[in-house]
Amino acid sequence: MVADAAGVSLPTASKVLNGRADVSAATRARVAEVLREFGYVPQAGRRTVAPARVADLVFDDLRSTYSLEILRGVTEAGAEAGVDVVVSRPPASVESGPLTPEDTWAQRLRSGGREGLIVVTSELSLAQVESFARAGLPLVVIDPLNLPRVEVTSVGATNWSGGLAATEHLLGLGHRRIAYAGGPLEASCSQARLHGYRAALENAGCATDPELVLHGGFQYGDGLDMGTRLLALDMPPTAIFAGNDAAALGVMEAARRRGLRVPEDLSVVGFDDTVLAERSTPALTTVRQPLQDMGRVALRTLLRLAAGETLDSHHVELATNLVVRDSTARIPDQGGR
The missing domain is CATH 3.40.50.2300 (Response regulator)
Incomplete structure (x- = not known):
């Protein structure tokens, strides 16, 4: 009767009753619900081990x-x-x-x-x-x-609005040559952050300079590489929005190696707000993901x-x-x- 009500075979219902693991979660939940409806109570003395x-x-x-x-x-x-x-x-x-x-x-x-x-x-x-x-x-x-x-x-x-907020913050501080050192080009989150960055620049009447947009990865070394390339430009950025916190720390190291101070000579914003952000020196401005x-x-x-x-x-x-x-x-x- 339980098997019929749950729409499963008798062996499948038996597996659920005996705590077998080789039953899908959805089937197990359906049989358990029918058992509750029928007021099923395990027999006294019978050991029933609920499957993990x-x-x-x-x-x-x-x-x-x-x-x-x-x-x-x-x-x-x-x-x-x-x-x-x-x-x-x-x-x-x-x-x-x-x-x-x-x-x-x-x-x-x-x-x-x-x-x-x-x-x-x-x-x-x-x-x-x-x-x-x-x-x-x-x-x-x-x-x-x-x-x-x-x-x-x-x-x-909300990666797009995060990219927008990061760039608007830098624009509000007077920066106009703002670079984006993003994650992998194919990553959806990187694309959304890039679009938010571009939207903020456009809203402020600033054209996007292709030289200031790089894609790499989300590791410290990626940020170091992109930061090094951006700061070597004839007209380097005064601020860099990095794809995540680890990459932002790499950007900060690239600035240090060029004798630049953060934030006096270069402003840096990250993304994620991991423990790295608050423990870095200086503490990192970043977009918090929950x-x-x-x-x-x-x-x-x-x-x-x-x-x-x-x-x-x-x-x-x-x-x-x-x-x-x-x-x-x-x-x-x-x-x-």
Whole structure:
């Protein structure tokens, strides 16, 4: 009767009753709901071991403070929901291209009884997304490099308005030669921040100088390289908006090597507001992403998908805000470089 009401086979209902892990999260939730409706109570003396609920959290980079903040948010939400979080890397290295092999990875997760997976800042192929769907694995991505199709559920921040706010702050301090040292060109978040930067310049009547726009990566070394190139220009910028905090610190080091002071000679703005920002010297002005909240929302959204719920939107953006510290200052009235 329970199996019929839940629309599953008798063996599947039996697996749920006996705490077996090889049942999808959505099926297990449906059978559990029917059991509650029937007022099912386990027989006295019978040991029923509830299967552990597990979600996979996949990072392409586990070294950054950005990743640690996301991890903290996901695990805190998991603890509240009684869900264990397993942290892993994509099966294939980042250097070898998109996450592969698709079906092998999906089936491994499916056979392990996973609730689904959260993928952070990785490139996903359409084949991978389709393999997860075939395996019945809910998928949520955080700050994806790309979205193979619009139906993919994602969690991010208001990158465009963050880029706008960072650039408007520098414009308000009198800067007009403002550079953008962004992340990978193909990254959606980098593009959105670049568009916000351009919108602020356009609103202020300033043309975008192609020489002042560079794309690299989100690591310290990327910022150092881009900062070095920008400050070597015949007409170098007086301010640089970097793609994230780590890159901003690299820009600050490039300035130091040229004998420039931050913020007296060069203003620098980052993005993320990780622990690096407040501990740098000088403390970094940056755009705050609510990284822990993004992790919490991603885990809760994954559990809703696993329970078969319909979402109001496939994409959630949490608000950013500018945090002004000591790395930005008004451009000097006299002098210049």
